[in-house]
Amino acid sequence: MTSITVDERGTSLTDVAELRRQVEEVVNQTPVMDVHTHLFSPEFGELNLFGIDQLLNYHYLIAETFRSSKVTPERFWEMNKAQQADLIWKTLFVDNTPVSEAARGIVTVLSTLGLDPCAPDLSEARAFFRSQKISSHIDRVLQTSRVSEVVMTNDPFDEQEERVWESGQRLDPRFHSSLRIDPLLNGWDDAAPKLAARGYRVDANLTGASAAEARRFLDKCIARIAPMYMAVSLPDSFNYPAADVRDRLIREVILPTAKEHKLAFTLMVGVRRSVNPALRSAGDGVGYADITALERICAENPEVRFLATYLSRENQHELCVVARKFNNLMPFGCWWFLNNPSIVTEITRERFEMLGTSFIPQHSDARILEQLIYKWRHARAVIGQVLCEAYEQLIAGGRAVTREEIVRDVTRLFSGNFKQWIGDPGER
Ligand code: FIX
Ligand code: ZN
Numbered sequence: 001m002t003s004i005t006v007d008e009r010g011t012s013l014t015d016v017a018e019l020r021r022q023v024e025e026v027v028n029q030t031p032v033m034d035v036h037t038h039l040f041s042p043e044f045g046e047l048n049l050f051g052i053d054q055l056l057n058y059h060y061l062i063a064e065t066f067r068s069s070k071v072t073p074e075r076f077w078e079m080n081k082a083q084q085a086d087l088i089w090k091t092l093f094v095d096n097t098p099v100s101e102a103a104r105g106i107v108t109v110l111s112t113l114g115l116d117p118c119a120p121d122l123s124e125a126r127a128f129f130r131s132q133k134i135s136s137h138i139d140r141v142l143q144t145s146r147v148s149e150v151v152m153t154n155d156p157f158d159e160q161e162e163r164v165w166e167s168g169q170r171l172d173p174r175f176h177s178s179l180r181i182d183p184l185l186n187g188w189d190d191a192a193p194k195l196a197a198r199g200y201r202v203d204a205n206l207t208g209a210s211a212a213e214a215r216r217f218l219d220k221c222i223a224r225i226a227p228m229y230m231a232v233s234l235p236d237s238f239n240y241p242a243a244d245v246r247d248r249l250i251r252e253v254i255l256p257t258a259k260e261h262k263l264a265f266t267l268m269v270g271v272r273r274s275v276n277p278a279l280r281s282a283g284d285g286v287g288y289a290d291i292t293a294l295e296r297i298c299a300e301n302p303e304v305r306f307l308a309t310y311l312s313r314e315n316q317h318e319l320c321v322v323a324r325k326f327n328n329l330m331p332f333g334c335w336w337f338l339n340n341p342s343i344v345t346e347i348t349r350e351r352f353e354m355l356g357t358s359f360i361p362q363h364s365d366a367r368i369l370e371q372l373i374y375k376w377r378h379a380r381a382v383i384g385q386v387l388c389e390a391y392e393q394l395i396a397g398g399r400a401v402t403r404e405e406i407v408r409d410v411t412r413l414f415s416g417n418f419k420q421w422i423g424d425p426g427e428r
Contacts, residue, residue, distance in 0.1 A: 013406075014395060033150075033151075034150040034366070034376075036266070036309075037367075041171045049368045054367075063283075065091045094120060104374075105371065112374075141370055150174065154227065176227075181232050186246070211249075215256060218257045231267075234271070234289075235289075236289045238289055240296050264305040266307040269293075269315070271284055288312045289311075291315055294308055303328075305421055308331055309332050321354070330417060331355070332359065352387070352390045360417050
């Protein structure tokens with residue numbers, strides 16, 4: 001391959017070095033819509049987490065700290081945030097080399113913001129974050145990570161969130177909501193009395209008017225927060241159909257609501273909550289799930305659009321197969337324990353091979369603002385590399401791509417597929 005004809009208006013890129021340069025450029029410059037995060041817009045006040053103490057107190061790093069420090073979980077949880085951050089810094093960044101993905105992420109963030117990732121303590125970083133004005137800091141982080149919009153995770157029972165929604169203030173338009181329905185589907189016994197206390201005629205056995213009343217609750221939530229989708233995380237044991245209250249809630253409450261409001265339903269499957277309760281937020285695990293549940297829910301509800309992500313590496317190939325069978329299913333992201341370059345590479349390759357560009361390669365799951373910087377920097381590196389390999393294989397087969405095609409593909413992957421999936425809010 002010797003010809004180096006590069007015409008950005010539409011000439012095929014047959015030179016591999018030039019192709020790589022162009023793919024890297026497009027992947028780095030194309031804005032991304034982050035379809036699942038735990039971030040909050042600044043109007044949510046202290047729910048909007050940022051800064052070095054929060055970054056270090058990420059549950060991924062907390063779990064890693066217990067592997068390299070003698071501190072017990074009990075002692076750790078007695079400490080205040082700053083003491084915890086100091087311990088995590090010393091353990092993972094000073095006494096050890098930060099090679100894990102989550103630790104490398106901190107290094108990426110610090111370097112990008114001009115801070116010393118080799119600092120012996122956190123004084124420089126703390127002073128930097130203290131001096132930031134939140135609005136310009138948010139702008140800087142979003143611009144640096146080339147994230148145009150993010151989707152928050154909104155809990156309809158959270159009182160702090162409720163106060164903001166009730167206040168009716170306009171939110172930063174770059175932050176969108178999603179309606180998280182875990183409290184209903186994974187804890188109906190606790191949710192029912194809460195709904196009853198708010199005047200909804202529901203009971204623990206979902207009898208009488210319960211389903212209609214639960215729908216009335218969701219209608220009200222949807223009217224209030226205008227979510228982009230409804231979402232739930234589910235255990236590895238999730239089955240459908242199943243002889244449990246969750247199954248009835250899905251059939252009688254969630255799916256009818258999704259249809260009526262033309263809202264996509266997001267399933268995040270395979271988490272085993274609290275396998276080590278002493279670790280609190282860092283104590284969740286993973287399990288292999290039965291993918292036939294997804295097949296059945298997609299088959300029975302062709303008019304509902306589903307987004308799905310599975311936590312177990314072993315479920316990834318099956319997820320692609322189900323998506324090939326049901327075009328009302330959009331696979332998204334490499335979730336949580338999968339969000340490591342080696343596994344993201346493998347999953348993204350598999351998805352290109354089986355689904356072309358009809359999937360959403362990644363979401364950040366960011367909980368702390370500056371995580372966007374590293375999660376997207378690292379994701380773009382892998383996605384660009386894998387996309388390039390796919391184009392190189394095409395060249396080998398006699399079909400080179402143009403710059404326009406690269407832009408089209410990356411735009412589709414980074415925002416187009418999601419926007420098309422959730423539809424036009426005006427038409428909902
Ligand atoms: O359920 C979820 O949305 C998960 O992403 C979180 O619960 C989890 O703690 C997380 O942050 C994973 O990245
Ligand atoms: Zn999440």
